[in-house]
Amino acid sequence: MSQQRHGSTPGEAGGVPAFPDLPEATIARLPEYLRALHHLAETGAETVSSEGLAAAAGVNSAKLRKDLSHLGSYGTRGVGYDVSLLVAQIEYILGLDENRAVCLVGVGNLGHALAGYAGFASRGFRVVALFDTDPKKVGEQINGLTVRHLDDLERIAAEESIAIGVIATPPGTAQTVADALVAAGVTSILNFAPGVLSVPSNVDVRKVDLAIELQILSFHEHRKASLTALPGGRAAAASPDKQPEDQEAVGS
Amino acid sequence: MSQQRHGSTPGEAGGVPAFPDLPEATIARLPEYLRALHHLAETGAETVSSEGLAAAAGVNSAKLRKDLSHLGSYGTRGVGYDVSLLVAQIEYILGLDENRAVCLVGVGNLGHALAGYAGFASRGFRVVALFDTDPKKVGEQINGLTVRHLDDLERIAAEESIAIGVIATPPGTAQTVADALVAAGVTSILNFAPGVLSVPSNVDVRKVDLAIELQILSFHEHRKASLTALPGGRAAAASPDKQPEDQEAVGS
DNA sequence: CGCGATTTGTGCACGCCTTCACAAGCGCCT
DNA sequence: AGGCGCTTGTGAAGGCGTGCACAAATCGCG
Known part of the structure; x- marks a missing residue:
């Protein structure tokens, strides 16, 4: 849902291959x-x-x-x-051949884990800066990085050419942080805080809400339970649209 | 707070089937x-x-x-x-009125954070058990819970009526863990490990891959960069920018 | 050199989802 | 009581994505 519509741009330069507009x-x-x-x-x-x-x-x-x-x-x-x-x-x-620089705001429980998440580094991203506003956290060393105060974001973002920011703060401060990121020139945001962010149209936002994922699973649990609990009839006809993925996963 | 006027409370409805199949x-x-x-x-x-x-x-x-x-x-x-x-x-x-029990497997960097994630508890879920296979982690106390060995999963899952499991292990062991969860009667899995899981058709799986989210953002960065690199000032002037959409959402 | 086996690339039909536009219903005001 | 403005609920249209089925293309082999 954080997607926007992009008009196809005919503008074809010469050197670089035109940018296909993919679904x-x-x-x-x-x-x-x-x-x-x-x-x-x-x-x-x-x-x-x-x-x-x-x-x-x-x-x-x-x-x-x-x-x-x-x-x-x-x-x-x-x-x-x-x-x-x-x-x-x-x-x-x-665009992974550029080893993109990423900054992370909010070094709480989740942010701490993300800062050390190996999956980022191994897939084309460098977490180059950590930010927080809590004085007790600023200065802390995490995974070889020093936590900076959010006020330094603009300067550091410019120095490190940071275009992607990750928000891992409590919901209440997410919008403030988003504004700060936008002001610092960040044009892509990955948001872990529940809630809707308001950003300019040239900024892309993707949201990951861990509780929502569980709630969706909970719905399916509820549905499955109500089917098997049904007294008469259509109990067995469960699983209307399941994933038919029953094939070899990545072995080992 | 007082909503009783509606005779057809949840649970039982006259006109609408108790469980509408929603898109x-x-x-x-x-x-x-x-x-x-x-x-x-x-x-x-x-x-x-x-x-x-x-x-x-x-x-x-x-x-x-x-x-x-x-x-x-x-x-x-x-x-x-x-x-x-x-x-x-x-x-x-x-199905949130049941305060569902959730177990979490893999108490690494990310799992540790998830175990203490406040967003779960506040939105209808109780993390009631933590599992790992690393002897150094088993026995550890996290957020008031003791990390158990994965071998105990089947027993504890039955005791606590756990229907939802969260996988936060390295990719290599995710399938093994998924098999164990399924064997223990878990029918919904939230998977944070990259890769495809193979499960029976009656088990629901949702995947959250943090790196993929960043890669999608990276694509849009790449696209935006290739657009602004275009000759001609149309990008800024004529502003073929996206539909205004609904910015200005959360009324502060 | 041609033939068959294999696999890609894609035209097409179908179904889901989104969005518009508007009639139906509800409360309030006169 | 009646009309008026506001809001829901929904029929219809359009767009997007998926999956089938097949023609086109390539390799290996006799």
Whole structure:
């Protein structure tokens, strides 16, 4: 929902390949393909079929082919996709070849964990700065980084060319932090605080609300329970739209 | 706070089946509505219009009305929705009135933070058990809970009626943990480990991959950068910027 | 050199979701 | 009592995404 509509821009320069405007749903799956491809690359595979990659990524093979076709023709009929070529292409599209600098605001329980999350570093991101407003936390060393006061954000963001900010504060201060990030030139925000952020239209926001995920699961629990508890009839006809993903996951 | 006039309380309804099968997209938004409603209730509002609630939840008002209409008719034309009634109804639908027990597997960096995440407790969930396989972690006290060995999962899950499990382990062990959870009778899994899980069709899985969120933001950064690099000042002047959408949401 | 096996890329149909636009319903004011 | 303004609930239209099914393309082999 934090998505915005982007008009296709015909403006084609010469050097760099034009930027295909991919469906939002496709973009959201590319990282998953990328992870699966890296895994395949480690096992020594040089090529992979759409069927194989789709299984590793947990999606339908037709969907995967359509997704990849939006990037251009990087497969060979009768053979499959060149793993390393596809990795490079997806990483380019996602802008991961720039090893993006990320800052994190709010070094509480969750922020602390995020600051040390290995998954960020291993997938193209560098957490280069931590911020908080609590005097007791400012100055603290976390994972080799010193926690700075939020007031220093603008200066440091400029020095480090930070374009992505992560908000891990309590809900009450999230909007204030978002404003500060925007003022500092940050144009992409990952928000872990519950609530709606108001930002200029040129800033992208993605929200992760951990409790919401549990609540959605809770709904399904409730639904399942009410079905099995039904006295007459349609109890057995459960699971109308389940995920049919029953295939090999990443083994090991 | 006093909502008793509605004879068909949750649980049993005459006109509408006790459990309407809601569109998946609607379900995903209900928690957001619920949060906004709680916020409104704290400010003392007794009723709210679809316009007002939609703004607070960051969605289109027509969408909100359609979503709520799926639950039944809980609004009054010309007036709006009764806040406390709607809260009760959504909480019932989401199954939050049962204060669900949740267990968490993997007490690493992230798991540690999740174990102490206040947002869970305040929104209808109790983290009742922590598990790990690392002998150095088993026995540790976190947030008033003792970390148990994964081998004890089946027994404790039964004792505590745990239906929801959270996986916060490294990717390599996620599938093993998922299998253990399923064996212990858990039917809903929230997975923070990258990768695809394979589970029986009666088990629901939701995945949260923090790195993927950043990668999606990175894509938009890349796209924005390639646009501003375009020749011609149209980008700033003619401003083909997105639809105004509904900024200015959370009325401060 | 041609043939068959294999796999990609895609046209098409279908279903879900979103959005608009408006009639129906409700309360308040005169 | 009646009218008026406000708000919900919903029919209809359009857009987006998914999955099927197949033609086109490529490789290996005889």
